[in-house]
Amino acid sequence: MTTITLISKPDCHLCDVAREIVESVVADLPEDSVAVEEKSILDDPALYELWWEKIPVVLIDGSVHGHWRVSPDRLRAALQAASA
DSSP: OEEEEEOOOTTOOOHHHHHHHHHHHHHHHTTTTTEEEEEEEEOOHHHHHHTTTTEEEEEEEEEEESSSSSSSHHHHHHHHHHOO
Protein backbone atom coordinates (compact mmCIF):
# COMPACT_ATOMS: atom_id res chain seq x y z
CA MET A 1 0.00 0.00 0.00
CA THR A 2 1.19 3.49 -0.88
CA THR A 3 1.00 6.22 1.77
CA ILE A 4 0.40 9.89 1.07
CA THR A 5 1.27 12.26 3.86
CA LEU A 6 -0.09 15.79 3.67
CA ILE A 7 1.83 18.19 5.88
CA SER A 8 -0.28 21.24 6.57
CA LYS A 9 -1.61 23.57 9.24
CA PRO A 10 -5.05 24.90 10.20
CA ASP A 11 -6.43 27.93 8.38
CA CYS A 12 -4.19 27.42 5.35
CA HIS A 13 -6.01 27.98 2.06
CA LEU A 14 -3.41 26.15 -0.03
CA CYS A 15 -3.58 23.24 2.42
CA ASP A 16 -7.36 23.04 1.95
CA VAL A 17 -6.93 22.97 -1.82
CA ALA A 18 -4.19 20.32 -1.59
CA ARG A 19 -6.39 18.17 0.67
CA GLU A 20 -9.25 18.33 -1.85
CA ILE A 21 -6.93 17.34 -4.70
CA VAL A 22 -5.45 14.43 -2.75
CA GLU A 23 -8.92 13.19 -1.78
CA SER A 24 -10.16 13.49 -5.37
CA VAL A 25 -7.19 11.64 -6.87
CA VAL A 26 -7.29 8.88 -4.24
CA ALA A 27 -11.05 8.43 -4.76
CA ASP A 28 -10.36 7.47 -8.39
CA LEU A 29 -7.87 4.73 -7.43
CA PRO A 30 -8.64 1.16 -6.37
CA GLU A 31 -9.97 0.96 -2.83
CA ASP A 32 -7.32 0.34 -0.16
CA SER A 33 -4.44 1.01 -2.56
CA VAL A 34 -3.49 4.35 -0.96
CA ALA A 35 -3.54 5.42 2.68
CA VAL A 36 -3.76 9.13 3.40
CA GLU A 37 -2.52 10.75 6.58
CA GLU A 38 -2.32 14.39 7.51
CA LYS A 39 0.11 15.99 9.92
CA SER A 40 0.06 19.56 11.17
CA ILE A 41 3.28 21.52 11.55
CA LEU A 42 1.70 23.06 14.66
CA ASP A 43 1.65 19.66 16.40
CA ASP A 44 5.27 18.73 15.72
CA PRO A 45 8.23 21.09 16.19
CA ALA A 46 10.43 18.99 13.87
CA LEU A 47 7.86 19.20 11.05
CA TYR A 48 7.53 22.92 11.67
CA GLU A 49 11.28 23.40 11.42
CA LEU A 50 11.48 21.44 8.15
CA TRP A 51 8.37 22.63 6.34
CA TRP A 52 6.94 25.87 7.78
CA GLU A 53 7.65 27.90 4.66
CA LYS A 54 6.65 25.22 2.13
CA ILE A 55 3.27 23.94 3.29
CA PRO A 56 1.32 22.22 2.05
CA VAL A 57 3.82 19.45 1.45
CA VAL A 58 2.88 16.09 -0.07
CA LEU A 59 4.99 13.04 0.66
CA ILE A 60 4.57 9.71 -1.10
CA ASP A 61 5.90 6.85 0.98
CA GLY A 62 8.01 9.34 2.92
CA SER A 63 9.60 11.02 -0.10
CA VAL A 64 8.78 14.58 -1.11
CA HIS A 65 6.40 14.70 -4.04
CA GLY A 66 5.83 18.44 -3.98
CA HIS A 67 4.90 21.54 -2.02
CA TRP A 68 2.77 24.68 -2.25
CA ARG A 69 0.59 23.61 -5.20
CA VAL A 70 -0.49 20.06 -5.97
CA SER A 71 -1.15 19.01 -9.56
CA PRO A 72 -3.80 16.28 -9.81
CA ASP A 73 -2.24 14.83 -12.97
CA ARG A 74 1.26 14.77 -11.52
CA LEU A 75 0.02 13.21 -8.26
CA ARG A 76 -1.99 10.58 -10.13
CA ALA A 77 1.04 9.65 -12.25
CA ALA A 78 3.30 9.43 -9.19
CA LEU A 79 0.83 7.17 -7.39
CA GLN A 80 0.52 4.91 -10.41
CA ALA A 81 4.33 4.69 -10.63
CA ALA A 82 4.58 3.94 -6.89
CA SER A 83 2.15 1.04 -7.19
CA ALA A 84 3.81 -0.46 -10.26
